[in-house]
Amino acid sequence: MTGPTSTSWPSLRVSDWTDTRDTLHMWTQIVGKIRMAHTPLLNHWWQVTLYVSPRGLTTSSIPHRTGAFEIEFDFVDHQLRVRSSNGGVQTLALRPMAVAEFYAQVLGLLAGLGIEAPIRPHPNEVDPAIPFAEDHVHNSYDxxxxxxxxxxxxxxxxxxxxxxxxxxxxxxxxxxxxxxxxxxxxxxxxxxxxxxxxxxxxxxxxxxxxxxxxxxxxxxxxxxxxxxxxxxxxxxxxxxxxxxxxxxxxxxxxxxxxxxxxxxxxxxxxxxxxxxxxxxxxxxxxxxxxxxxxxxxxxxxxxxxxxx
Structure with missing residues (x-):
C-alpha cells in the first residue's frame, strides 16, 4: 500500500486492494438496497444512493414508519453504524468477513432496532451475482x-x-x-x-x-x-x-x-x-x-x- 492517509490526493493502486474493493462493493449493495426498500422512487433512482460523509459513506436519513434511521460506513474507526431516531444505535466492526456474515450481521443490527429489511438478496450489475447469504467468496477488508x-x-x-x-x-x-x-x-x-x-x-x-x-x-x-x-x-x-x-x-x-x-x-x-x-x-x-x-x-x- 502506498501513500499516507493524510495525503490530500492519496495513491491507491487498484491492484493493491481488488479483493477488498470487491467485498466492499457487495457490502455497499446490501446497505444501499436497505435504503431502497424504505424510500419512495425518485427519478433516475436517486433515492437508492449513498453519500460521501466526513467519515465514510452514509445512506443519509431513511424514513421508517413515523421516524427515520441512518446507516454509515465509518472508514476512520472502521465500523458500520446504524442510528435510529428513537435513540437506538447499533454498530458492527468492519473487518475481514464474508459477505454472508456481513449480511446476517446487518440484518441482526436492524432487527435490534425494530427495522425490517425486505430486500432482493443478491447483487446487481455484476456477474456472477452470488446471493448475499451464500457469498463466502468475497471476504476481504483492508x-x-x-x-x-x-x-x-x-x-x-x-x-x-x-x-x-x-x-x-x-x-x-x-x-x-x-x-x-x-x-x-x-x-x-x-x-x-x-x-x-x-x-x-x-x-x-x-x-x-x-x-x-x-x-x-x-x-x-x-x-x-x-x-x-x-x-x-x-x-x-x-x-x-x-x-x-x-x-x-x-x-x-x-x-x-x-x-x-x-x-x-x-x-x-x-x-x-x-x-x-x-x-x-x-x-x-x-x-x-x-x-x-x-x-x-x-x-x-x-x-x-x-x-x-
Missing amino acids: GEAATLFWRQLLQANRVMGEFRSHFVGKVSPVHFFWGGMDLACTRFSGRSAPPHPGGVPNCGDWVMVEGYSRELSSCGFWPGGGEEGAFYSYAYPAPEGFAEQPAGPEGAFYSNDFQQFLFPYEAARAAPDPDRAVAEFLRTTYEAAADLAKWDRAALEDNPFRWK
Whole structure:
C-alpha cells in the first residue's frame, strides 16, 4: 500500500486492494438496497444512493414508519453504524468477513432496532451475482485501503460538487451508486431520451430505461479504468462526433472499450493542481456533449458566485 492517509490526493493502486474493493462493493449493495426498500422512487433512482460523509459513506436519513434511521460506513474507526431516531444505535466492526456474515450481521443490527429489511438478496450489475447469504467468496477488508478509497472519494466529491454548482438546470446530487460502485453527478438538458437498450449484467432493462429516460451528460469517479481508478464522462444519447472531441487536460482520452472519456486518477493526482485538472476534464467533456447536442446552455448554466 502506498501513500499516507493524510495525503490530500492519496495513491491507491487498484491492484493493491481488488479483493477488498470487491467485498466492499457487495457490502455497499446490501446497505444501499436497505435504503431502497424504505424510500419512495425518485427519478433516475436517486433515492437508492449513498453519500460521501466526513467519515465514510452514509445512506443519509431513511424514513421508517413515523421516524427515520441512518446507516454509515465509518472508514476512520472502521465500523458500520446504524442510528435510529428513537435513540437506538447499533454498530458492527468492519473487518475481514464474508459477505454472508456481513449480511446476517446487518440484518441482526436492524432487527435490534425494530427495522425490517425486505430486500432482493443478491447483487446487481455484476456477474456472477452470488446471493448475499451464500457469498463466502468475497471476504476481504483492508482497513487502510478502505480509508484511502474514502479519501479519494472526498476529493472527487469536493471537486465534482464545485462543478455541479455551475449548473442551474436539472442536476443530480453528487452521489455514490452501489451498483457500479461509482461516485456520479449528472446534468440534464430537459429533453427526453430514447429508451436505453439495457444489457447490464443482473439488472433489469427497465432499471436502465428509468435511469436514462432524459438526455444527459454524466461524470464521476470509480475504482477502475486506471491504475488508481479514473474520472469518467459520457453522454446519453452520445451526439454524433462526441468521441472525437478534444478533452483536457493532458492524460484524458476517449475509451472505446468503456464508450466514455476517462481521466486516470493517477494523472490527476500527479498534476501541479489536481483540482484544476479534474475541473478541466469535467468542463471540457460536458461542453463537448452540450454543444454537439445543442443544449440551451445560457438557460442551464450560471455563475455560482453571482450573489457575492
